[in-house]
Amino acid sequence: MNKLIYILMILLGFAVSCNTQRNASKFRFATPEAGTVVKIGESVPLKLMFPSDLSSFDSVVYAMDGEVLARKTDSAVVTLDTEKVAFGSRTLSARLYRGNEEQVAYSNIVVVPPPPSRYGFKVINEYPHDSEAYTQGLEFDAQGILYESTGQQGKSSLRKVNYRTGDIIQQINLDEQYFGEGLTLVGDKIIQLTWRNNVGFVYNKNLAKVGEFAYGQSKDGWGLCYDGNRLIKSDGTSRLYFLNKDSYAEEGFIEVYNDKGPVDNLNELEYIDGKVYANVYTKDIIVIIDPQTGAIEGEINLIGIYPDKADHDNELNGIAYDRKGDRLFVTGKLWSKLYEIELVAR
Incomplete structure (x- = not known):
């Protein structure tokens, strides 16, 4: 194998590994992905990825456009009903509380009407x-x-x-x-x-x-x-x-x-x-x-x-x-x- 190609493969593998580790330690939305288009009335699962080193936490507060949707003390999926949600881009947030620490995850959905x-x-x-x-x-x-x-x-x-x-x-x-x-x-x-x-x-x-x-x-x-x-x-x-x-x-x-x-x-x-x-x-x-x-x-x-x-x-x-x-x-x-x-x- 060409030595340069071998070195590039090693570096790529190292970068992927580092990125995976960072994602594993990051509090973030697994679903929905940012920019997901949702038809009005559809249910949207709000699923979070928790840091791999997190053994416990006090609560998670879910919100849309700053208005609280749910407060949870576990990692169960929260379901968002969009029946009465306004059309357009809606910002989703989740705030993780543990002691005096707070972590925030963001995503968004785009709510659209039925076909005309x-x-x-x-x-x-x-x-x-x-x-x-x-x-x-x-x-x-x-x-x-x-x-x-x-x-x-x-x-x-x-x-x-x-x-x-x-x-x-x-x-x-x-x-x-x-x-x-x-x-x-x-x-x-x-x-x-x-x-x-x-x-x-x-x-x-x-x-x-x-x-x-x-x-x-x-x-x-x-x-x-x-x-x-x-x-x-x-x-x-x-x-x-x-x-x-x-x-x-x-x-x-x-x-x-x-x-x-x-x-x-x-x-x-x-x-x-x-x-x-x-x-x-x-x-x-x-x-x-x-x-x-x-x-x-x-x-x-x-x-x-x-x-x-x-x-x-x-x-x-x-x-x-x-x-x-x-x-x-x-x-x-x-x-x-x-x-x-x-x-x-x-």
């Missing part, structure tokens, strides 16, 4: 849409007027649109420094986001600006909707932020998860029958989110709805719900069509 329901679509009607409109926000008022926010630097606007003909009833253009993003209606007010200017604008129904507000923790403006009590804002991450409808101050957020983990790139939003519908940026996908828990309960596959898509800057990005007629509409950036669609369960 899957939907396809059926096109009910097609309407003209301005192919120069880089659609970022879309919403009907009670009178059937379609309000649209468009983006792109130097081309951003706020519009009233006759959805049947595609004609622009009224339009104002944003200052060139602003990149228009999502919008929603709160009574007689129109709320429009900008992308990276850290500011939102407030208008009346005549498109006259009556106020503005700064963002909080969510620095980007992407999508916006209104649930009747609060504004819900996306910023391109997996978070939805809740804003006060009068002061526009952020008052909390939720993380959005499907059965695989957090879902990023949440974009244009619409609130429909207690759920948030969100475009997923760069994908022909709309997800249906429970705003109470952050769980994605449904996924609408709209691949192929618009045959003239370019390779980029032409994404699906516009959801509008006609509450009076119970009709769902979608469009995209620079699309020449506005589609009324019906969901088809798969």
Whole structure:
């Protein structure tokens, strides 16, 4: 055997032996391994590895996110029920007490919802849409007027649109420094986001600006909707932020998860029958989110709805719900069509 290889094998064996000895003397979680994905409702065994030289101890305190789960005086496995656990990464800890000594072990799990329901679509009607409109926000008022926010630097606007003909009833253009993003209606007010200017604008129904507000923790403006009590804002991450409808101050957020983990790139939003519908940026996908828990309960596959898509800057990005007629509409950036669609369960 080559002498160098022999020496390397000896060193490797020594390193493995040392690592094994260190693990044997370390207080740690055997299960779950850090980052284990757990479906909501599953039971998770919390099993500890105790130091090999430990003959006795006073107690072990198990906790999740700092809240005590159990106190034990033996090494029996503790079972964690995740039925009522919030989605996302949950930190697990175990504190071992012996006399005046304390040792701490950590792990974490990622709790996710069940797989979402899957939907396809059926096109009910097609309407003209301005192919120069880089659609970022879309919403009907009670009178059937379609309000649209468009983006792109130097081309951003706020519009009233006759959805049947595609004609622009009224339009104002944003200052060139602003990149228009999502919008929603709160009574007689129109709320429009900008992308990276850290500011939102407030208008009346005549498109006259009556106020503005700064963002909080969510620095980007992407999508916006209104649930009747609060504004819900996306910023391109997996978070939805809740804003006060009068002061526009952020008052909390939720993380959005499907059965695989957090879902990023949440974009244009619409609130429909207690759920948030969100475009997923760069994908022909709309997800249906429970705003109470952050769980994605449904996924609408709209691949192929618009045959003239370019390779980029032409994404699906516009959801509008006609509450009076119970009709769902979608469009995209620079699309020449506005589609009324019906969901088809798969």
